[in-house]
Amino acid sequence: MNxxxxxxxxxxxxxxxxxLEYRGNDNLPTYKILWKHNDKLLFxxxxxxxxxxxxxxxxxxxDFNPYHDELPIVENGKFPIDIIESVHQKxxxxxxxxxxxxxxxxLALLKESxxxxxxxxxFHLDNPEYRLLNVSYLDSKTTLPFILIDENFELEPVSLIEVSKN
Incomplete structure (x- = not known):
């Protein structure tokens, strides 16, 4: 997938x-996605x-100070409201x-997601920010806070790994 x-x-x-948390389900696991790119596995x-x-x-x-702002979810038909509505409807x-x-x-969550x-x-995503965050390769001890990628970069989700319970 791109x-x-x-x-x-x-x-x-x-x-x-x-x-699920909103509906009162506590102690749900948190998952990390294991991706495959060019025969390399990475988180x-x-x-x-x-x-x-x-x-x-x-x-x-x-004044050129970087900061984070929330992506608004008010535009109909655009990311992320489109996927929120799709998941909630189904x-x-x-x-x-x-x-x-x-x-x-x-496994079921991976397939359904x-x-x-x-x-x-x-897919309606303006300015998709072509980068990956918190990158760690499985075959080496290389960890990077981010990598910039091009728009043709392909990832394949391989597994969901439980990292913690709340």
């Missing part, structure tokens, strides 16, 4: 967790997300929907 699809995929997993984030699952974008103040369609067992099964992310007709 970087934009990967961002939709990663955010889908975050929407599942946020929605990386495609999005910068805060503790409240808001997507943060890089900004520069008038998995949280009623007040009684509670797919916690899906979330707790990493890929399916959900790819089910959209169009």
């Amino acid at each position: 970087l934009v699809e990967a961002k939709y995929f990663e955010y889908t997993i975050n929407i599942f967790k946020k929605s 990386a984030n495609t999005l910068n997300i805060d503790n409240d699952y808001n997507i943060l974008i890089n900004k520069l103040s008038p 998995y949280f369609h009623s007040g009684f929907s509670n797919p916690v067992s899906l979330y707790n099964d990493p 890929i399916s959900s992310a790819k089910s959209l007709d169009k």
Whole structure:
């Protein structure tokens, strides 16, 4: 999948967790995505997300100080509201929907998140920031805070690895 699809995929997993926590499910695992790129396995984030699952974008103040601002979710049909609505419509369609067992099964969550992310007709992400964050390669001890990539960069999600429980 290209970087934009990967961002939709990663955010889908975050929407599942946020929605389940909102419905009172505590102690949910946190997953890291194991990606494959050019036959190399790596952990990386495609999005910068805060503790409240808001997507943060890089900004520069008038006096050239970098800071993070939340990506607004008010525009209909654009990222991230399009994937939020898609996930809620499919998995949280009623007040009684509670797919916690899906979330707790990493293989099922991986498959469903890929399916959900790819089910959209169009991807609407302005300025997708072509970079990966918190990159660590499995075959070496190389860790990088970020890497810049081009728009043709392809990632394949391989697995979800549980890193912690809240």
